[in-house]
Amino acid sequence: MTARADEIAANLDVVRRRIATACAEAGRPEDDVSLVVVTKFFPASDVRVLADLGVTDVGENRHQEAEAKAAECVDLGLRWHFIGGLQSNKAAAVASYADVVESVDRAKLVAPLSRGAHSRGHEVDVLLQVSLDPPGADHRSGADPADLADLAQRVEEAGMLRLRGLMAVAPLGERPDDAFARLAEVREVFVRDHPRATTLSAGMSGDLEAAIRHGATHVRVGSAVLGERPAVK
Ligand SMILES: *Cc1c(COP(=O)(O)O)cnc(C)c1O
Numbered sequence: 460m461t462a463r464a465d466e467i468a469a470n471l472d473v474v475r476r477r478i479a480t481a482c483a484e485a486g487r488p489e490d491d492v493s494l495v496v497v498t499k500f501f502p503a504s505d506v507r508v509l510a511d512l513g514v515t516d517v518g519e520n521r522h523q524e525a526e527a528k529a530a531e532c533v534d535l536g537l538r539w540h541f542i543g544g545l546q547s548n549k550a551a552a553v554a555s556y557a558d559v560v561e562s563v564d565r566a567k568l569v570a571p572l573s574r575g576a577h578s579r580g581h582e583v584d585v586l587l588q589v590s591l592d593p594p595g596a597d598h599r600s601g602a603d604p605a606d607l608a609d610l611a612q613r614v615e616e617a618g619m620l621r622l623r624g625l626m627a628v629a630p631l632g633e634r635p636d637d638a639f640a641r642l643a644e645v646r647e648v649f650v651r652d653h654p655r656a657t658t659l660s661a662g663m664s665g666d667l668e669a670a671i672r673h674g675a676t677h678v679r680v681g682s683a684v685l686g687e688r689p690a691v692k
Contacts, residue, residue: 468512481672497517563586569617591628624656
């Protein structure tokens, strides 16, 4: 193995153990929680190392980078998760390579996603991104919990999209446990109306334990596996 592969393998081991420990402490079976490794800013060569180490799911947050990397790694058979802010004029293109789009937060995205999935001839899994910011906060990413029911209905009525569940990011400046406790309440209501949409994508390098305590089924982990990213512009 190269030095880089050794480093990634060691980090991955630590993260897998963190997930297992958090599951045990929450009284949940370990296979309740899936790992999505966030590969944004890191090269396709790292994605190959991850696939060799048994990683099946990777996440990207910028369309151009994701599209290029997914094309370069198409032989690996990975599931590509799009987890970033989505522009409606890019949504159809994202649906042409993403297997899961986790960041659907407004109705305008639904038609182009459906169209992209149609032209690819392949259903795309959809998570609705819910905002955990306090109402009235400046930079809300994600839908207001009050808008989820309408958004879910639109996804279910559009062809080629499968509504799978919810995604959220804990806001800065609040204890992740508090934010994820709110998320768990939102999810409980949501799943009542959409009993098959049980995915909950929450938790990153810094807060995956809190997310698992509050029911996450998928954690999205970048820097704890691949190292620090360059500062985001
Ligand atoms: C970058 C990113 C992550 C991973 O963050 P880390 O702190 O590096 O684990 C998870 N979710 C989203 C939406 C991201 O943009």
